[in-house]
Amino acid sequence: MPIFRLSDALVFPDPRLADDDGLLAAGGDLRVERLELAYRSGIFPWYSEGRPILWWCPSPRFALLPAELHVPRSLAKAVRRAPYRITLDAAFGDVMDRCAKAPRPGQHGTWITKDMRRAYLELHRRGLAHSVEAWQGDTLVGGLYGVAIGDAYFGESMFAAAPDASKIAFVELVRRLADWGVTIVDCQVHTEHLERFGARMFELEDFLDRVRVATAATPSPDAWRWQPLEG
Numbered sequence: 001m002p003i004f005r006l007s008d009a010l011v012f013p014d015p016r017l018a019d020d021d022g023l024l025a026a027g028g029d030l031r032v033e034r035l036e037l038a039y040r041s042g043i044f045p046w047y048s049e050g051r052p053i054l055w056w057c058p059s060p061r062f063a064l065l066p067a068e069l070h071v072p073r074s075l076a077k078a079v080r081r082a083p084y085r086i087t088l089d090a091a092f093g094d095v096m097d098r099c100a101k102a103p104r105p106g107q108h109g110t111w112i113t114k115d116m117r118r119a120y121l122e123l124h125r126r127g128l129a130h131s132v133e134a135w136q137g138d139t140l141v142g143g144l145y146g147v148a149i150g151d152a153y154f155g156e157s158m159f160a161a162a163p164d165a166s167k168i169a170f171v172e173l174v175r176r177l178a179d180w181g182v183t184i185v186d187c188q189v190h191t192e193h194l195e196r197f198g199a200r201m202f203e204l205e206d207f208l209d210r211v212r213v214a215t216a217a218t219p220s221p222d223a224w225r226w227q228p229l230e231g
Contacts, residue, residue, distance in 0.1 A: 006055070010034055015042050015057035016204065022058030022189075029053070030119035032126060039147050039154050040215045042208045044188060049113045059204035062194070064185040066178035070198040071171055078164050079171055084134040084141065086172045088226035092124045092131040093117070095143040099157035112157065120156070123147060130224055132173045134165040142166040144173070146185075148224065152214035153177055154186040170197070180223040183214045 004013045006028030018024040024043060028034055030053065038044060038055060047054040071079065100112035123129035128149065134142035142165025144158035160166035174185065174197070184207075187199045202210070 006053075010037060012038060012041050012043055012055065015208065016059075018057040018059065022056045023054060024057050025055040026052045028055070030115055032119070032122055032128070035119060035123060035147070036128065036149065039149055039152075039186075040211070042186075042204075042211050044154065044156075044186075045116070046111050047113070048111060056188075057204070058189055060201040061204055061207040062187045062190045062199055063202050063207060063210075064174070064187055064194065064197060064199035066174050066182055066185060068198040068200075069171070069174045069178065070196070072196060075164060075167055075171065079168055084136060084162070084165055084168055086169055086226075087133045087135065088224065089124070089130055091133050091140055091143070092129070092145060093121055094140055095131040095133060095145050095159070096120060096157075098140065098143065098159045098161070099145065102157075102159040120145070120147075127224075132169045134160075134162070134169045136162060142169050144169055148182075148219075150215040150219055151181055151183045151217040152186065152211055153182050153184070155188070176226070180220040181217075182219075182223075183217075184210045186211070 003023055004025040006025050010033055013025055015024060030045065043055050043057045045053055046056050096112060096117055120129050129145060129147050131143055131145040133140055141162035142160040144155065144166055146153055146155040158166040158170065177185065187194050
């Protein structure tokens with residue numbers, strides 16, 4: 001499969017043309033309009049500092065339907081104990097920085113480059129990216145961030161510096177996503193960690209159809225307002 005080279009034009013090739021590893025295109029930029037178009041098209045950036053921007057669309061695609069969230073019994077007990085204070089959008093930049101520094105098995109360095117950080121901070125400023133934080137007192141001990149468009153949420157990264165901190169933040173978020181009518185959470189690539197929560201592989205056509213419908217939807221007026229969960 002050829003790898004497409006992007007110009008300044010705000011277009012992407014058909015995501016179905018990605019190679020076997022999911023690599024679709026190189027180049028372009030990280031302006032908000034291009035990032036929004038990418039996510040609406042089922043495409044995301046992933047590259048290393050000093051390298052060209054690379055755009056990906058793996059097939060099949062790993063995703064979670066919020067209505068199918070599974071919380072393991074031991075974790076459910078931890079969630080009920082509420083060992084951490086969970087917040088929304090209280091420290092977006094700090095969460096990104098901690099995600100960038102978090103060690104990953106088999107990964108050297110980080111794909112959260114300086115340009116990526118600037119771009120996603122701008123998405124956050126415009127209400128298109130959100131973080132969830134877990135705190136012990138005034139100390140940030142876990143969190144995650146991603147992009148929200150319509151009724152879709154595109155997870156990007158998470159970190160934990162205390163037991164189950166990111167897991168509890170994730171559960172609290174997904175439960176609210178379900179309440180807000182969000183229909184799909186893109187997890188990008190398979191991890192056993194997220195599989196335990198009910199994430200599964202989707203055929204690319206199915207995933208793209210779900211994303212197309214979800215991103216065209218008008219989000220709930222309650223979306224991204226951190227209200228207590230009922231029950």
